[in-house]
Amino acid sequence: MSLPNHGANPKQFAEALAIKLPEQSEDFSVNTNPFGPPESVISLLASGLAEAASAYPDPHGTALKHAVAAANDLQPENVLLGNGAAELIFLIAAHFRGKRVGIIEPAFSEYREACEAYECEVESIVLPAPWELRLERILPLLPDLDLIFLCSPNNPTGISYSRDTIVALLQAAGDHKVYFAVDQAFYDFCLEDVELQSLLADHRRLIILRSLTKMYAIAGLRLGYLLAEPGLVQAIAHRQPPWSVNGLAQVAGEQALKEQRFVKQTVAMITAERERICAELERLAFVVSPSTVNFYLLSEQKKQDMKPLLLFLAEKGIVARHTYNFNGLDGHYIRLAVKQPEANERLLAVLREWRER
Ligand SMILES: Cc1ncc(COP(=O)(O)O)c(C=O)c1O
Structure with missing residues:
Protein backbone atom coordinates (compact mmCIF):
# COMPACT_ATOMS: atom_id res chain seq x y z
CA MET A 1 0.00 0.00 0.00
CA SER A 2 1.39 3.41 -0.93
CA LEU A 3 1.07 6.69 0.96
CA PRO A 4 -2.25 8.44 0.18
CA ASN A 5 -2.26 11.01 -2.66
CA HIS A 6 -4.22 13.42 -0.46
CA GLY A 7 -4.41 14.36 3.19
CA ALA A 8 -7.36 13.35 5.40
CA ASN A 9 -6.82 9.62 4.99
CA PRO A 10 -5.17 8.46 8.24
CA LYS A 11 -6.15 4.81 7.73
CA GLN A 12 -4.28 4.45 4.43
CA PHE A 13 -1.45 6.57 5.84
CA ALA A 14 -0.96 4.19 8.80
CA GLU A 15 -1.25 1.10 6.61
CA ALA A 16 1.34 2.46 4.18
CA LEU A 17 3.78 3.13 7.00
CA ALA A 18 2.93 -0.22 8.61
CA ILE A 19 2.19 1.42 11.96
CA LYS A 20 -0.77 1.47 14.33
CA LEU A 21 -1.91 4.98 15.16
CA PRO A 22 -2.69 5.60 18.86
CA GLU A 23 -6.44 5.68 19.70
CA GLN A 24 -6.51 9.45 20.24
CA SER A 25 -4.82 10.53 17.04
CA GLU A 26 -5.11 13.98 15.55
CA ASP A 27 -5.25 14.41 11.78
CA PHE A 28 -3.05 17.35 10.81
CA SER A 29 -3.12 16.29 7.16
CA VAL A 30 -6.70 17.49 6.67
CA ASN A 31 -7.06 21.13 5.66
CA THR A 32 -10.72 21.91 6.25
CA ASN A 33 -11.91 24.39 8.90
CA PRO A 34 -10.95 22.93 12.33
CA PHE A 35 -14.07 24.54 13.85
CA GLY A 36 -16.35 22.36 11.69
CA PRO A 37 -19.34 23.61 9.69
CA PRO A 38 -21.39 26.64 10.87
CA GLU A 39 -24.17 25.64 13.33
CA SER A 40 -26.82 26.99 10.96
CA VAL A 41 -25.58 24.72 8.17
CA ILE A 42 -25.67 21.66 10.43
CA SER A 43 -29.22 22.31 11.60
CA LEU A 44 -30.43 23.00 8.07
CA LEU A 45 -28.89 19.75 6.89
CA ALA A 46 -30.53 17.83 9.72
CA SER A 47 -33.99 19.31 9.11
CA GLY A 48 -33.80 19.13 5.31
CA LEU A 49 -32.32 15.65 5.06
CA ALA A 50 -35.48 13.66 4.27
CA GLU A 51 -36.67 16.00 1.53
CA ALA A 52 -33.30 16.65 -0.04
CA ALA A 53 -32.42 12.95 -0.01
CA GLU A 259 -22.22 33.04 7.28
CA GLN A 260 -19.81 35.92 6.86
CA ARG A 261 -19.39 36.32 10.62
CA PHE A 262 -18.34 32.69 10.88
CA VAL A 263 -15.76 33.28 8.13
CA LYS A 264 -14.38 36.37 9.87
CA GLN A 265 -14.13 34.59 13.23
CA THR A 266 -12.44 31.58 11.63
CA VAL A 267 -9.89 33.76 9.84
CA ALA A 268 -9.11 35.71 13.02
CA MET A 269 -8.62 32.53 15.07
CA ILE A 270 -6.61 30.70 12.39
CA THR A 271 -4.38 33.72 11.77
CA ALA A 272 -3.63 34.16 15.48
CA GLU A 273 -2.96 30.44 15.97
CA ARG A 274 -0.81 30.20 12.82
CA GLU A 275 1.35 33.14 13.91
CA ARG A 276 1.72 31.72 17.41
CA ILE A 277 2.66 28.20 16.26
CA CYS A 278 5.00 29.37 13.51
CA ALA A 279 6.92 31.60 15.92
CA GLU A 280 7.31 28.64 18.27
CA LEU A 281 8.37 26.31 15.45
CA GLU A 282 11.01 28.78 14.36
CA ARG A 283 12.27 28.88 17.95
CA LEU A 284 12.63 25.11 17.62
CA ALA A 285 14.81 25.79 14.54
CA PHE A 286 12.30 24.48 11.99
CA VAL A 287 11.71 26.31 8.72
CA VAL A 288 8.06 27.24 8.12
CA SER A 289 6.58 28.39 4.79
CA PRO A 290 5.15 31.95 4.78
CA SER A 291 1.56 30.73 4.80
CA THR A 292 -1.52 32.97 4.74
CA VAL A 293 -3.99 30.15 5.35
CA ASN A 294 -4.88 27.18 7.56
CA PHE A 295 -1.84 24.98 6.82
CA TYR A 296 1.88 25.42 6.29
CA LEU A 297 4.97 23.50 5.27
CA LEU A 298 7.55 22.50 7.82
CA SER A 299 11.12 21.50 7.01
CA GLU A 300 14.58 21.35 8.51
CA GLN A 301 17.16 24.10 7.86
CA LYS A 302 19.22 21.63 5.88
CA LYS A 303 16.70 20.05 3.51
CA GLN A 304 16.35 16.34 4.11
CA ASP A 305 13.86 13.50 3.80
CA MET A 306 11.18 14.09 6.44
CA LYS A 307 10.08 10.46 6.74
CA PRO A 308 11.74 9.94 10.15
CA LEU A 309 9.77 12.90 11.55
CA LEU A 310 6.60 11.78 9.76
CA LEU A 311 6.95 8.40 11.51
CA PHE A 312 7.81 9.91 14.91
CA LEU A 313 4.75 12.15 14.75
CA ALA A 314 2.51 9.26 13.69
CA GLU A 315 3.69 7.10 16.58
CA LYS A 316 2.74 9.95 18.90
CA GLY A 317 -0.70 10.25 17.30
CA ILE A 318 -0.06 13.15 14.92
CA VAL A 319 -0.86 12.51 11.28
CA ALA A 320 1.02 14.91 8.98
CA ARG A 321 0.72 15.25 5.21
CA HIS A 322 3.73 13.84 3.36
CA THR A 323 4.98 15.76 0.29
CA TYR A 324 6.38 12.95 -1.87
CA ASN A 325 3.78 13.58 -4.57
CA PHE A 326 4.30 17.35 -4.79
CA ASN A 327 6.73 18.25 -7.57
CA GLY A 328 9.54 20.34 -6.14
CA LEU A 329 9.02 19.20 -2.53
CA ASP A 330 9.84 15.52 -2.90
CA GLY A 331 9.39 14.57 0.74
CA HIS A 332 11.68 17.30 2.12
CA TYR A 333 8.73 18.99 3.81
CA ILE A 334 5.63 17.96 5.70
CA ARG A 335 2.36 19.88 5.55
CA LEU A 336 0.57 20.56 8.83
CA ALA A 337 -2.89 22.03 9.43
CA VAL A 338 -3.56 24.90 11.80
CA LYS A 339 -6.04 23.45 14.27
CA GLN A 340 -7.70 24.49 17.51
CA PRO A 341 -5.28 25.63 20.26
CA GLU A 342 -5.35 22.37 22.25
CA ALA A 343 -4.43 20.26 19.22
CA ASN A 344 -1.75 22.76 18.19
CA GLU A 345 -0.25 22.52 21.67
CA ARG A 346 -0.14 18.76 21.38
CA LEU A 347 1.72 19.07 18.09
CA LEU A 348 4.21 21.53 19.56
CA ALA A 349 4.83 19.22 22.52
CA VAL A 350 5.63 16.30 20.21
CA LEU A 351 7.94 18.46 18.10
CA ARG A 352 9.76 19.63 21.24
CA GLU A 353 10.19 15.96 22.15
CA TRP A 354 11.64 15.34 18.68
CA ARG A 355 14.17 18.11 19.21
CA GLU A 356 15.11 16.82 22.66
CA ARG A 357 15.72 13.20 21.62
C1 LIG B 1 -6.10 23.63 -4.01
C2 LIG B 1 -7.28 22.73 -4.02
N1 LIG B 1 -8.20 22.88 -4.99
C3 LIG B 1 -9.29 22.12 -5.04
C4 LIG B 1 -9.50 21.12 -4.12
C5 LIG B 1 -10.72 20.30 -4.22
O1 LIG B 1 -11.69 20.80 -3.35
P1 LIG B 1 -13.14 20.20 -3.24
O2 LIG B 1 -13.23 19.52 -1.92
O3 LIG B 1 -14.04 21.39 -3.36
O4 LIG B 1 -13.30 19.25 -4.38
C6 LIG B 1 -8.58 20.91 -3.11
C7 LIG B 1 -8.79 19.84 -2.09
O5 LIG B 1 -7.95 19.58 -1.26
C8 LIG B 1 -7.44 21.74 -3.06
O6 LIG B 1 -6.51 21.59 -2.10
Whole structure:
Protein backbone atom coordinates (compact mmCIF):
# COMPACT_ATOMS: atom_id res chain seq x y z
CA MET A 1 0.00 0.00 0.00
CA SER A 2 1.39 3.41 -0.93
CA LEU A 3 1.07 6.69 0.96
CA PRO A 4 -2.25 8.44 0.18
CA ASN A 5 -2.26 11.01 -2.66
CA HIS A 6 -4.22 13.42 -0.46
CA GLY A 7 -4.41 14.36 3.19
CA ALA A 8 -7.36 13.35 5.40
CA ASN A 9 -6.82 9.62 4.99
CA PRO A 10 -5.17 8.46 8.24
CA LYS A 11 -6.15 4.81 7.73
CA GLN A 12 -4.28 4.45 4.43
CA PHE A 13 -1.45 6.57 5.84
CA ALA A 14 -0.96 4.19 8.80
CA GLU A 15 -1.25 1.10 6.61
CA ALA A 16 1.34 2.46 4.18
CA LEU A 17 3.78 3.13 7.00
CA ALA A 18 2.93 -0.22 8.61
CA ILE A 19 2.19 1.42 11.96
CA LYS A 20 -0.77 1.47 14.33
CA LEU A 21 -1.91 4.98 15.16
CA PRO A 22 -2.69 5.60 18.86
CA GLU A 23 -6.44 5.68 19.70
CA GLN A 24 -6.51 9.45 20.24
CA SER A 25 -4.82 10.53 17.04
CA GLU A 26 -5.11 13.98 15.55
CA ASP A 27 -5.25 14.41 11.78
CA PHE A 28 -3.05 17.35 10.81
CA SER A 29 -3.12 16.29 7.16
CA VAL A 30 -6.70 17.49 6.67
CA ASN A 31 -7.06 21.13 5.66
CA THR A 32 -10.72 21.91 6.25
CA ASN A 33 -11.91 24.39 8.90
CA PRO A 34 -10.95 22.93 12.33
CA PHE A 35 -14.07 24.54 13.85
CA GLY A 36 -16.35 22.36 11.69
CA PRO A 37 -19.34 23.61 9.69
CA PRO A 38 -21.39 26.64 10.87
CA GLU A 39 -24.17 25.64 13.33
CA SER A 40 -26.82 26.99 10.96
CA VAL A 41 -25.58 24.72 8.17
CA ILE A 42 -25.67 21.66 10.43
CA SER A 43 -29.22 22.31 11.60
CA LEU A 44 -30.43 23.00 8.07
CA LEU A 45 -28.89 19.75 6.89
CA ALA A 46 -30.53 17.83 9.72
CA SER A 47 -33.99 19.31 9.11
CA GLY A 48 -33.80 19.13 5.31
CA LEU A 49 -32.32 15.65 5.06
CA ALA A 50 -35.48 13.66 4.27
CA GLU A 51 -36.67 16.00 1.53
CA ALA A 52 -33.30 16.65 -0.04
CA ALA A 53 -32.42 12.95 -0.01
CA SER A 54 -35.62 11.85 -1.72
CA ALA A 55 -36.20 14.60 -4.30
CA TYR A 56 -34.17 15.27 -7.42
CA PRO A 57 -32.11 18.40 -6.88
CA ASP A 58 -32.49 21.47 -9.10
CA PRO A 59 -30.25 20.43 -12.03
CA HIS A 60 -29.10 24.03 -12.47
CA GLY A 61 -28.74 24.84 -8.77
CA THR A 62 -30.55 28.08 -9.59
CA ALA A 63 -30.88 29.54 -6.08
CA LEU A 64 -27.30 28.73 -5.10
CA LYS A 65 -25.97 30.01 -8.43
CA HIS A 66 -27.73 33.33 -7.81
CA ALA A 67 -26.27 33.48 -4.29
CA VAL A 68 -22.73 32.80 -5.57
CA ALA A 69 -23.16 35.42 -8.31
CA ALA A 70 -24.41 38.01 -5.82
CA ALA A 71 -21.56 37.26 -3.39
CA ASN A 72 -19.08 37.91 -6.19
CA ASP A 73 -20.85 40.84 -7.84
CA LEU A 74 -21.36 38.82 -11.01
CA GLN A 75 -24.26 37.37 -13.01
CA PRO A 76 -25.54 33.77 -12.57
CA GLU A 77 -24.27 33.13 -16.13
CA ASN A 78 -20.74 33.62 -14.80
CA VAL A 79 -21.14 30.72 -12.37
CA LEU A 80 -20.79 26.96 -12.74
CA LEU A 81 -21.47 24.89 -9.63
CA GLY A 82 -19.59 21.65 -9.15
CA ASN A 83 -19.52 18.51 -7.06
CA GLY A 84 -16.52 19.98 -5.26
CA ALA A 85 -13.87 22.07 -6.98
CA ALA A 86 -12.37 18.69 -7.90
CA GLU A 87 -15.18 18.02 -10.39
CA LEU A 88 -14.61 21.43 -11.95
CA ILE A 89 -10.89 20.75 -12.36
CA PHE A 90 -11.77 17.60 -14.31
CA LEU A 91 -14.34 19.51 -16.40
CA ILE A 92 -11.72 22.12 -17.25
CA ALA A 93 -9.28 19.37 -18.25
CA ALA A 94 -12.00 17.76 -20.38
CA HIS A 95 -12.65 21.09 -22.11
CA PHE A 96 -8.92 21.39 -22.90
CA ARG A 97 -8.58 17.73 -23.88
CA GLY A 98 -5.32 17.01 -25.70
CA LYS A 99 -4.09 20.61 -25.35
CA ARG A 100 -0.88 21.90 -23.76
CA VAL A 101 -1.27 22.76 -20.10
CA GLY A 102 1.28 24.47 -17.84
CA ILE A 103 1.01 23.72 -14.12
CA ILE A 104 2.80 26.03 -11.70
CA GLU A 105 4.07 23.72 -8.98
CA PRO A 106 4.26 22.64 -6.23
CA ALA A 107 0.47 22.51 -6.38
CA PHE A 108 -2.62 20.39 -5.75
CA SER A 109 -1.97 17.10 -7.55
CA GLU A 110 -5.38 16.88 -9.23
CA TYR A 111 -4.54 19.39 -11.98
CA ARG A 112 -2.01 16.93 -13.32
CA GLU A 113 -4.26 13.89 -12.70
CA ALA A 114 -7.14 15.55 -14.54
CA CYS A 115 -5.01 16.80 -17.43
CA GLU A 116 -3.38 13.43 -17.90
CA ALA A 117 -6.78 11.73 -17.77
CA TYR A 118 -7.76 13.92 -20.75
CA GLU A 119 -4.51 13.37 -22.64
CA CYS A 120 -3.23 16.91 -22.24
CA GLU A 121 0.47 17.57 -22.64
CA VAL A 122 1.52 18.73 -19.19
CA GLU A 123 4.37 21.21 -18.74
CA SER A 124 5.53 21.40 -15.12
CA ILE A 125 6.70 24.85 -14.07
CA VAL A 126 8.33 24.10 -10.74
CA LEU A 127 9.04 27.10 -8.51
CA PRO A 128 12.00 26.58 -6.18
CA ALA A 129 11.65 27.51 -2.49
CA PRO A 130 10.65 30.14 -1.36
CA TRP A 131 8.20 29.71 -4.26
CA GLU A 132 8.20 33.24 -5.66
CA LEU A 133 6.16 33.61 -8.82
CA ARG A 134 8.85 34.92 -11.15
CA LEU A 135 7.26 35.88 -14.44
CA GLU A 136 10.52 35.78 -16.37
CA ARG A 137 10.53 32.03 -15.71
CA ILE A 138 7.00 31.56 -17.07
CA LEU A 139 6.73 34.07 -19.93
CA PRO A 140 8.98 32.19 -22.38
CA LEU A 141 6.74 29.11 -22.03
CA LEU A 142 3.48 30.90 -22.87
CA PRO A 143 3.68 30.63 -26.67
CA ASP A 144 3.62 26.83 -26.32
CA LEU A 145 0.67 26.62 -23.93
CA ASP A 146 -3.14 26.68 -24.17
CA LEU A 147 -3.90 26.78 -20.44
CA ILE A 148 -2.04 27.52 -17.19
CA PHE A 149 -3.04 26.40 -13.69
CA LEU A 150 -2.02 28.49 -10.70
CA CYS A 151 -3.00 27.58 -7.15
CA SER A 152 -3.25 30.70 -4.96
CA PRO A 153 -3.43 30.57 -2.00
CA ASN A 154 -1.21 27.67 -2.78
CA ASN A 155 -1.75 24.15 -1.57
CA PRO A 156 0.70 22.98 -0.17
CA THR A 157 2.85 26.06 0.65
CA GLY A 158 0.01 28.29 1.89
CA ILE A 159 1.48 31.23 -0.03
CA SER A 160 -0.93 33.75 -1.50
CA TYR A 161 0.36 35.54 -4.60
CA SER A 162 -0.40 39.24 -4.84
CA ARG A 163 -3.16 40.51 -7.09
CA ASP A 164 -0.59 42.52 -9.06
CA THR A 165 1.50 39.42 -9.75
CA ILE A 166 -1.55 37.43 -10.81
CA VAL A 167 -2.77 40.26 -13.04
CA ALA A 168 0.65 40.52 -14.70
CA LEU A 169 0.60 36.81 -15.48
CA LEU A 170 -3.02 37.00 -16.63
CA GLN A 171 -2.18 39.81 -19.04
CA ALA A 172 0.86 38.02 -20.41
CA ALA A 173 -1.19 34.83 -20.82
CA GLY A 174 -3.92 36.81 -22.60
CA ASP A 175 -1.36 38.26 -25.04
CA HIS A 176 -0.58 34.69 -26.08
CA LYS A 177 -4.26 33.61 -26.06
CA VAL A 178 -3.52 31.28 -23.15
CA TYR A 179 -6.35 30.48 -20.72
CA PHE A 180 -5.54 31.03 -17.06
CA ALA A 181 -7.15 28.97 -14.27
CA VAL A 182 -6.55 30.30 -10.76
CA ASP A 183 -7.58 27.92 -8.02
CA GLN A 184 -8.66 29.96 -5.00
CA ALA A 185 -10.01 27.01 -3.01
CA PHE A 186 -8.52 28.50 0.18
CA TYR A 187 -8.92 32.20 -0.56
CA ASP A 188 -11.44 32.84 2.22
CA PHE A 189 -8.89 31.80 4.88
CA CYS A 190 -6.71 34.81 3.97
CA LEU A 191 -6.85 38.00 5.93
CA GLU A 192 -6.21 39.94 2.76
CA ASP A 193 -8.92 39.65 0.11
CA VAL A 194 -7.25 38.93 -3.25
CA GLU A 195 -10.40 39.31 -5.31
CA LEU A 196 -10.01 38.37 -8.95
CA GLN A 197 -13.65 38.17 -10.00
CA SER A 198 -13.80 41.81 -11.10
CA LEU A 199 -11.16 40.95 -13.72
CA LEU A 200 -13.59 38.68 -15.56
CA ALA A 201 -15.21 41.61 -17.36
CA ASP A 202 -11.97 42.29 -19.26
CA HIS A 203 -10.35 38.85 -19.34
CA ARG A 204 -12.38 36.25 -21.17
CA ARG A 205 -9.72 33.57 -20.70
CA LEU A 206 -9.70 33.78 -16.90
CA ILE A 207 -11.19 30.91 -14.87
CA ILE A 208 -11.50 31.23 -11.08
CA LEU A 209 -12.06 28.11 -8.97
CA ARG A 210 -13.42 28.16 -5.45
CA SER A 211 -14.36 25.47 -2.95
CA LEU A 212 -16.90 25.58 -0.16
CA THR A 213 -15.66 22.36 1.37
CA LYS A 214 -12.65 23.98 3.09
CA MET A 215 -13.95 27.05 4.91
CA TYR A 216 -17.36 25.54 5.67
CA ALA A 217 -16.00 22.07 6.48
CA ILE A 218 -18.43 20.25 4.17
CA ALA A 219 -15.92 18.06 2.31
CA GLY A 220 -18.26 15.07 2.47
CA LEU A 221 -21.13 17.01 0.89
CA ARG A 222 -18.90 18.18 -2.04
CA LEU A 223 -19.41 21.73 -3.29
CA GLY A 224 -17.38 24.15 -5.34
CA TYR A 225 -17.86 26.71 -8.09
CA LEU A 226 -16.13 28.19 -11.06
CA LEU A 227 -16.35 31.79 -12.25
CA ALA A 228 -15.71 32.70 -15.87
CA GLU A 229 -17.12 34.54 -18.85
CA PRO A 230 -20.60 33.12 -19.75
CA GLY A 231 -19.54 31.51 -23.06
CA LEU A 232 -16.67 29.70 -21.35
CA VAL A 233 -18.94 28.65 -18.46
CA GLN A 234 -21.35 27.09 -20.95
CA ALA A 235 -18.59 25.30 -22.84
CA ILE A 236 -17.10 23.83 -19.66
CA ALA A 237 -20.56 22.89 -18.32
CA HIS A 238 -21.29 20.94 -21.48
CA ARG A 239 -19.67 17.77 -20.12
CA GLN A 240 -21.10 17.94 -16.63
CA PRO A 241 -23.49 15.11 -15.72
CA PRO A 242 -27.01 16.22 -14.69
CA TRP A 243 -27.74 16.62 -10.95
CA SER A 244 -24.05 16.73 -10.23
CA VAL A 245 -24.52 18.97 -7.21
CA ASN A 246 -26.84 17.19 -4.78
CA GLY A 247 -29.76 18.84 -3.01
CA LEU A 248 -28.19 18.90 0.45
CA ALA A 249 -25.06 20.56 -0.89
CA GLN A 250 -27.18 23.20 -2.62
CA VAL A 251 -29.11 24.00 0.57
CA ALA A 252 -25.94 23.99 2.67
CA GLY A 253 -24.12 26.20 0.17
CA GLU A 254 -26.83 28.86 0.19
CA GLN A 255 -26.78 28.98 3.98
CA ALA A 256 -22.98 28.90 4.18
CA LEU A 257 -22.66 31.97 1.97
CA LYS A 258 -24.72 33.91 4.54
CA GLU A 259 -22.22 33.04 7.28
CA GLN A 260 -19.81 35.92 6.86
CA ARG A 261 -19.39 36.32 10.62
CA PHE A 262 -18.34 32.69 10.88
CA VAL A 263 -15.76 33.28 8.13
CA LYS A 264 -14.38 36.37 9.87
CA GLN A 265 -14.13 34.59 13.23
CA THR A 266 -12.44 31.58 11.63
CA VAL A 267 -9.89 33.76 9.84
CA ALA A 268 -9.11 35.71 13.02
CA MET A 269 -8.62 32.53 15.07
CA ILE A 270 -6.61 30.70 12.39
CA THR A 271 -4.38 33.72 11.77
CA ALA A 272 -3.63 34.16 15.48
CA GLU A 273 -2.96 30.44 15.97
CA ARG A 274 -0.81 30.20 12.82
CA GLU A 275 1.35 33.14 13.91
CA ARG A 276 1.72 31.72 17.41
CA ILE A 277 2.66 28.20 16.26
CA CYS A 278 5.00 29.37 13.51
CA ALA A 279 6.92 31.60 15.92
CA GLU A 280 7.31 28.64 18.27
CA LEU A 281 8.37 26.31 15.45
CA GLU A 282 11.01 28.78 14.36
CA ARG A 283 12.27 28.88 17.95
CA LEU A 284 12.63 25.11 17.62
CA ALA A 285 14.81 25.79 14.54
CA PHE A 286 12.30 24.48 11.99
CA VAL A 287 11.71 26.31 8.72
CA VAL A 288 8.06 27.24 8.12
CA SER A 289 6.58 28.39 4.79
CA PRO A 290 5.15 31.95 4.78
CA SER A 291 1.56 30.73 4.80
CA THR A 292 -1.52 32.97 4.74
CA VAL A 293 -3.99 30.15 5.35
CA ASN A 294 -4.88 27.18 7.56
CA PHE A 295 -1.84 24.98 6.82
CA TYR A 296 1.88 25.42 6.29
CA LEU A 297 4.97 23.50 5.27
CA LEU A 298 7.55 22.50 7.82
CA SER A 299 11.12 21.50 7.01
CA GLU A 300 14.58 21.35 8.51
CA GLN A 301 17.16 24.10 7.86
CA LYS A 302 19.22 21.63 5.88
CA LYS A 303 16.70 20.05 3.51
CA GLN A 304 16.35 16.34 4.11
CA ASP A 305 13.86 13.50 3.80
CA MET A 306 11.18 14.09 6.44
CA LYS A 307 10.08 10.46 6.74
CA PRO A 308 11.74 9.94 10.15
CA LEU A 309 9.77 12.90 11.55
CA LEU A 310 6.60 11.78 9.76
CA LEU A 311 6.95 8.40 11.51
CA PHE A 312 7.81 9.91 14.91
CA LEU A 313 4.75 12.15 14.75
CA ALA A 314 2.51 9.26 13.69
CA GLU A 315 3.69 7.10 16.58
CA LYS A 316 2.74 9.95 18.90
CA GLY A 317 -0.70 10.25 17.30
CA ILE A 318 -0.06 13.15 14.92
CA VAL A 319 -0.86 12.51 11.28
CA ALA A 320 1.02 14.91 8.98
CA ARG A 321 0.72 15.25 5.21
CA HIS A 322 3.73 13.84 3.36
CA THR A 323 4.98 15.76 0.29
CA TYR A 324 6.38 12.95 -1.87
CA ASN A 325 3.78 13.58 -4.57
CA PHE A 326 4.30 17.35 -4.79
CA ASN A 327 6.73 18.25 -7.57
CA GLY A 328 9.54 20.34 -6.14
CA LEU A 329 9.02 19.20 -2.53
CA ASP A 330 9.84 15.52 -2.90
CA GLY A 331 9.39 14.57 0.74
CA HIS A 332 11.68 17.30 2.12
CA TYR A 333 8.73 18.99 3.81
CA ILE A 334 5.63 17.96 5.70
CA ARG A 335 2.36 19.88 5.55
CA LEU A 336 0.57 20.56 8.83
CA ALA A 337 -2.89 22.03 9.43
CA VAL A 338 -3.56 24.90 11.80
CA LYS A 339 -6.04 23.45 14.27
CA GLN A 340 -7.70 24.49 17.51
CA PRO A 341 -5.28 25.63 20.26
CA GLU A 342 -5.35 22.37 22.25
CA ALA A 343 -4.43 20.26 19.22
CA ASN A 344 -1.75 22.76 18.19
CA GLU A 345 -0.25 22.52 21.67
CA ARG A 346 -0.14 18.76 21.38
CA LEU A 347 1.72 19.07 18.09
CA LEU A 348 4.21 21.53 19.56
CA ALA A 349 4.83 19.22 22.52
CA VAL A 350 5.63 16.30 20.21
CA LEU A 351 7.94 18.46 18.10
CA ARG A 352 9.76 19.63 21.24
CA GLU A 353 10.19 15.96 22.15
CA TRP A 354 11.64 15.34 18.68
CA ARG A 355 14.17 18.11 19.21
CA GLU A 356 15.11 16.82 22.66
CA ARG A 357 15.72 13.20 21.62
C1 LIG B 1 -6.10 23.63 -4.01
C2 LIG B 1 -7.28 22.73 -4.02
N1 LIG B 1 -8.20 22.88 -4.99
C3 LIG B 1 -9.29 22.12 -5.04
C4 LIG B 1 -9.50 21.12 -4.12
C5 LIG B 1 -10.72 20.30 -4.22
O1 LIG B 1 -11.69 20.80 -3.35
P1 LIG B 1 -13.14 20.20 -3.24
O2 LIG B 1 -13.23 19.52 -1.92
O3 LIG B 1 -14.04 21.39 -3.36
O4 LIG B 1 -13.30 19.25 -4.38
C6 LIG B 1 -8.58 20.91 -3.11
C7 LIG B 1 -8.79 19.84 -2.09
O5 LIG B 1 -7.95 19.58 -1.26
C8 LIG B 1 -7.44 21.74 -3.06
O6 LIG B 1 -6.51 21.59 -2.10
